[in-house]
Amino acid sequence: MPEPERWILHADMDAFYASVEQRERPELRGKPVIVGAHSARGVVSAASYEAREYGVRSAMPGFRARELCPDGVFLPGRMDLYVRVSGEVHRIFEEFTDTIQPLALDEAFLDVGGSMHLFAGPEQLGAQLKARVAERTQLDISVGLASSKLVAKIACTLSKPNGLKVVPRGSERALLAPLPIRRLWGVGPVAAQRLAGWNIHTVGDLADYDERQLFRLAGERGLQLQRWARGRDDSPVVSERVAKSCGEENTFASDVSEREQVSAAITSHSETVAARLRAMRLRGRTVTLKIKLARRRGGKVPRVGSMLDDEPDYPVLSRSKTLPSPTDDAKQIRDVALKLWDASALGEPIRLIGVTLSNLQPADAPRQLELFGEQRKADELGPTLDAIVRRFGKGAIRRAVDEPEKTTLSLTRKVPPGS
Numbered sequence: 175m176p177e178p179e180r181w182i183l184h185a186d187m188d189a190f191y192a193s194v195e196q197r198e199r200p201e202l203r204g205k206p207v208i209v210g211a212h213s214a215r216g217v218v219s220a221a222s223y224e225a226r227e228y229g230v231r232s233a234m235p236g237f238r239a240r241e242l243c244p245d246g247v248f249l250p251g252r253m254d255l256y257v258r259v260s261g262e263v264h265r266i267f268e269e270f271t272d273t274i275q276p277l278a279l280d281e282a283f284l285d286v287g288g289s290m291h292l293f294a295g296p297e298q299l300g301a302q303l304k305a306r307v308a309e310r311t312q313l314d315i316s317v318g319l320a321s322s323k324l325v326a327k328i329a330c331t332l333s334k335p336n337g338l339k340v341v342p343r344g345s346e347r348a349l350l351a352p353l354p355i356r357r358l359w360g361v362g363p364v365a366a367q368r369l370a371g372w373n374i375h376t377v378g379d380l381a382d383y384d385e386r387q388l389f390r391l392a393g394e395r396g397l398q399l400q401r402w403a404r405g406r407d408d409s410p411v412v413s414e415r416v417a418k419s420c421g422e423e424n425t426f427a428s429d430v431s432e433r434e435q436v437s438a439a440i441t442s443h444s445e446t447v448a449a450r451l452r453a454m455r456l457r458g459r460t461v462t463l464k465i466k467l468a469r470r471r472g473g474k475v476p477r478v479g480s481m482l483d484d485e486p487d488y489p490v491l492s493r494s495k496t497l498p499s500p501t502d503d504a505k506q507i508r509d510v511a512l513k514l515w516d517a518s519a520l521g522e523p524i525r526l527i528g529v530t531l532s533n534l535q536p537a538d539a540p541r542q543l544e545l546f547g548e549q550r551k552a553d554e555l556g557p558t559l560d561a562i563v564r565r566f567g568k569g570a571i572r573r574a575v576d577e578p579e580k581t582t583l584s585l586t587r588k589v590p591p592g593s
Contacts, residue, residue: 179343181296181319182411183270183284184326185303187263188314188335190280191220194259195249197312206246211236215425215525219251223335257453259311266306270299275411283323285411300338320346322407324359331357346405351378359402377403420458422446423528429468431523436515443529444508451531455538457500458531461507463514465491466526488525493518500535507531 187193191209196202208230210219216236228243239246260279267274273285286299293299296319307315318329320341328350333339341349350358356366358377372391374380381403388396401407422443430436440463451457467489493514501507511529 178287178290180321181285181287181290181299182321182323182326183286183300183303184318184323184330185267185282185284186316186330186334187280188316189220189222189226190260190313191251191256192222192225193313194256195252196222198255202247206230206243208239208243208246208248210249210251211239212248212250215427216248217425259313262311263307263313263315266303266310269306270303273411273413275413283326283411286319296340297338300340304336304338322346322405323409323411324402324407325349325405328353328357347378347381350403350405351376351381353377355380358399360399419462419530419532419534420447420450420454420456421462421464421528421530423464423526425466425526426524429523429525431520433515436524436527437512439527440511440515440529441504441508443527444511445504447529447531448502448504448507451502451534452537455536456534457502457537458534459498459500460494460496460531460533461510461514462492462494462530462532463511463518464526464528464530465493465515465518465520465524467491467520468523468525491518491520496533500533501531502537 192207195207195209196205204224205222206225206228207222208218208225209221211217211234218230218232218234218236218239220232221230221234221239225239225243225246228246230239230243230246236248240248256279263280264274264276264282267282267284271284271286271289273288275283277283286296290296290299293302300317300319304315304317307313314336316330316334316336317338318326318331318333318341319339320326320329321343325341325346329339329341330337353376355361355369355375355377356363358380361369369375369380372383374383380400383400385397385400388400392399424439424443426435426439470488495510495514497506497510507529515527
């Protein structure tokens with residue numbers, strides 16, 4: 175029996191966090207809703223399409239979002255809610271294929287080639303997926319279908335909002351050709367500037383560039399980019415990909431240097447990270463503390479491709495420690511992170527603190543046991559706390575520290591190009 179024709183679907187929820195908030199609170203529909211920037215130092219995690227008309231974008235500083243959209247509705251994020259809704263959407267994906275590669279809560283690749291015979295064609299499959307998501311979640315999703323992950327993702331982006339775009343086999347290069355070179359995987363501001371120096375401004379310019387000259391200028395990396403520019407991408411959809419890291423961070427309302435405030439933030443972040451890891455049935459070995467200093471570096475760094483004015487550049491420090499065995503215990507994560515803070519011996523204020531656990535592995539993987547049973551106690555405590563929260567709600571039990579404002583609502587890292 176011949177192999178089914180390759181069809182990759184890229185699905186991306188539209189303004190996910192903001193759309194969920196509008197669904198939960200109908201009075202917000204049609205209004206500019208901004209999630210994650212409810213203070214001047216917060217950062218926009220999501221903006222509704224109404225807010226985007228004012229120029230508000232993800233990752234924008236809260237003060238700038240308020241300047242652009244003073245009448246916007248600014249809301250704190252509710253990650254527990256977004257995770258639950260994301261689970262509902264991903265269960266719908268499973269009705270179309272079991273080969274799913276999540277990229278984030280609101281985004282995934284699906285290999286639907288094996289399911290295509292159940293539908294009249296890719297348009298019908300994509301329309302059915304969109305209809306089921308809308309019916310069961312009352313949310314919009316954009317979909318792109320193509321012969322590769324690269325082209326499917328770009329097609330999905332071009333279809334937004336609430337669109338469906340199918341790229342027929344053989345037309346990939348024509349679709350990509352007129353797009354700015356920054357649309358291509360792996361082309362950031364520095365690479366785009368370098369390519370512009372070779373008179374390469376669009377994806378089509380790169381696709382048509384002389385291969386031998388490109389190799390002399392950029393080596394194998396340049397040829398890989400050219401293959402993508404020509405629509406060639408054979409990377410598979412990798413299902414059940416383990417997250418690379420799990421982290422949480424916050425920007426303080428005002429600069430802080432007192433250990434008590436820093437310790438409270440570290441404790442809160444460690445609790446959040448530990449709970450997420452247990453929910454994903456993962457443990458990690460490497461604890462990383464991220465610190466952003468309050469002083470400016472002295473200049474301003476341009477945000478290429480952004481509608482923002484140039485933003486001040488603040489130095490960021492990172493300190494890490496790898497544990498002998500993986501953990502999902504908040505106290506252990508907190509103790510290590512706090513030791514990293516103390517060891518840094520900073521004598522100046524900071525504006526941001528973050529805790530991340532990486533070097534992850536499945537929770538049921540074998541590990542070395544502690545001699546006197548402390549590990550067993552920790553293993554029992556975490557699930558007990560989770561059960562209390564599930565029954566009585568978030569905030570029913572936690573350590574006695576003030577909850578800091580979160581500037582980001584990240585849960586897992588996105589998958590790098592070509593993986």
